Amino acid sequence: MLSKEFIKMNLTGKNKNEILEEMVDILDKGGVLNDKEEYLRVVKEREATSSTGLEEGIAIPHGKTKAVKKATIAFGKSETGVDFNSLDGEKARLFFMIAAPEGTTDEHIEMLSKITNKLLNDEFREKLDNAKTEDEIIKLFNSVEKKENEATIKRDGYVVAVTACPVGIAHTYMAADSLINKALELGVDIKVETNGSVGVKNELTTEDIKRATGVIIAADKSIDMDRFEGKKLIQVPVKEAIRIPEELINKTLNGEGTIFHSSSKKESKTTAKNEKTGAYKHLMNGVSNMLPLVVCGGVLIALSIALSGIKAGAGADVTNPFLKSMLDLGVTAFGLMIPVLSGYIAMSIADRPGLAPGLVGGALANTAGAGFLGGMVAGFAAGYIAKWVKNWNVPAGLRPIMPIFVIPLVSTGLVGILMYFISSPISGFMNALTNVLKGMQAGSIFLALILGLMISFDMGGPINKVAFLFGSAMITQGVPEVMGPIAVAICIPPIGMGLATMIGGKNFEISEREAGKAAFAMGLIGITEGAIPFAAADPLRVIPSIMTGSAIGAVIAAIGKVTDHAPHGGPIVLPVVDNKLMFIIAIVVGSLITAIMVNILKKIKK
Known part of the structure; x- marks a missing residue:
């Protein structure tokens, strides 16, 4: 599927889009496309889902569409390389573009597999990098194919x-x-x-x-x-x-x-x-399934608030019917975030029988205001309880109804009891924290420090809610100085993590780098939850980093006497903030500290 007419040794594109267009041109000139623009659209749509930039300077963009006449591979080399959002963060130099016609099952995936199999060989990759002519490329692939076909089984087992x-x-x-x-x-x-x-x-x-x-x-x-x-x-x-x-x-x-x-x-x-490794795998199963809800919910909420604005004393003022519907959609998606996290953690542990108790446990964590940390606890508890029930030695007559009746019923009941006992202490803890905050002096640096730490600790959980509600109550009592540091601390976790993925791409997976863009946008609108996927996936490094950045940002805001007249946070409240310059400085400094700290900690981990 690779011939000389589909090889270009000196790609001139300076960025990802130019390279894609140049590679599509190669296929089009070779006569394998029915509709050049349609194929390019499909390829770009595929790249928007997740980059096809792999590692070691290799990228394999591909598309499957009726715009392709026959399955073909195009190859191109870029001497300087371009940023392709690759897995290792390095520039891509070697490009394989796979064109597959619709109705050919998964031929493009098989071709991709075939190519990556060869590229895993360091010697082959080096020769490919050093090749100067189209003939050398063809000869190199043919020699590897011949070598593979001559391989024989020599060892037992x-x-x-x-x-x-x-x-x-x-x-x-x-x-x-x-x-x-x-x-x-x-x-x-x-x-x-x-x-x-x-x-x-x-x-x-x-x-x-x-x-x-x-x-x-x-x-x-x-x-x-x-x-x-x-x-x-x-x-x-x-x-x-x-x-x-x-x-x-x-x-x-x-x-x-x-x-x-x-x-x-x-x-x-x-x-x-x-x-x-298993615990991390279960956690990542929950995080990866929760991520689309965080992104779509956060973007919908952010757009509706951004287009509506903030009113002093009232917060987000969404009155337009269309924007209100958009806001409701986003809030609904956010409402499913914790149950999905819990449900898929539990499902990873106990397979399908764990899904029902996990979803219910996550919903109860939401109701109790336990946040994503409560959702994680509910997910692991539901999963291991369901796994325990699943392994009961029951009579043969009960086995057929175990997965659809006994396991979900018993494990959901036990998770419900567990969450009941957890919700009461959470409520008492929230009341105690509120009383402690009321005893502190408004506008003090120490109070700002405590509020910054609380806001960023669990991002929507009970500790975050106590700090936010305390700041909101102080506005109604004519003390907006308390809400100023809170408004800064609210947006630093998502903005900081967004910056972290931009300046330290190598330390994050492709899905995390994509989530970083959405988190940054959410931070601008004051949606702290944009940082939750990062905190859930790597709590030991992310949570200390965002707490440090938020605490420092809140302290700077207190020193600069920043006040916020709306119960909301992030740059969107700038119109109702006093001492705007210090407000912006506090956000910038806190976000940079978070971004730098989390990348340092991730490098130490590696």
Whole structure:
């Protein structure tokens, strides 16, 4: 599918859009497109979902549409490279554009897999980078194809593997190809199942699993594990299959790993070690499913408030019927955010039986005002309770109704009882905090510091609500000096995390970098919840960073005697703020501190 007429050795585009247009031109001149503009639109639409920039200077933009006559690959090289929002943050130099006609199942995904398989070879990639002519490119691909076809199985044993990443685009297939490539090199018989964006491909059969010497699970999201009952498993994050495929294959063939038991009560040290990865995987399953609600809800709320404005003493003033409907849609999406987080954490732990108790636990956390931290607690509690009930040894007659009746009913009831006992202490705690704040002097630096820490700690949770409601009450009593530092602290978490993804792209996944743009926009409108996906995914590094930035911003606002006459925050309240310059300085300084601190902490982690 790659010939000389579809190769261009000196791309001249200076940015992502110019490169895409230039690559589409190559395909169009080769006569494989019915509608050039339509194909370009589809490719750009695909890029808007998540960038196809991978790592090591490689990008594989692709599109599947009726505007394509026949499946074709175009290749182009850029000497200087362009910013392509790649996974590693580096400029892309080598571009493969895949054009697939509609109605060809998932041919473009198979072509993508084929290309990434070759590009995982460092020697091949280096030769491709150094090639000067179209003939060299064709010869290079042909020589690799020949070498792959000549490979023979030399070692005893049969390895099966499953690869899966939360987004299901790049790492899923790169991990699969890395394992397959290394197995060919070692002469090992292997079969790899991919759980990607197009669903399960190359699914492992019961016979495959039964015959396998061992199983490699390279996944960052929930997959069907019960089928591996009694098999030796090696469980790692998906990136490990890209980084150390040989080590994983050798360990599997040598009989290393932990025997998997879905109802095992005793866990070996290896299993305990993998449970840490498991907890993170469950959390990320919740975060990745919650993220669309945060973005769409936040953007709808932000637009409706931005187009309506803020009134002194009243806050957001949305009266236009259309904008009110937009606001209601956004609020509805935000209302589902915590239940979805909890539900999908629980589902990752206990599979489908965990979804109902997780959703209910998240809804109860919302009602109790427990915020995203309460939602996380509810999700993990629901998941492990459902898993426990799922493993009950029940009579054979009850087994058919366990997943649809017994497990959801019992686990939902237990989660409800748990959340009931949690909600009462939260209410008492909120009242106690309010009384403490009332005893502090309005306008003091210490009060501003405490309010800044409270606002950013749980972003919509009970501690945040106490601080916000206290500031709002003070406005009605003619003391707007309290709301000034709060208005600054409210917007620093989302603006700071948005800046963090812009200045330290390498430290964030593609989905996080996209969420960073939405978070920044939400911060401008004073929606603290825009930072929740980052805090939920990495609380130990994100929460201290946003608390530090918000606290410093609030203190600067107090020193500058910033006052806010509306119960709202962020730059949108600027018209009703006194001492506007200090208000802006406080936001800028606090946001930069958050952005810099979180990137430093993430680099230390790496």
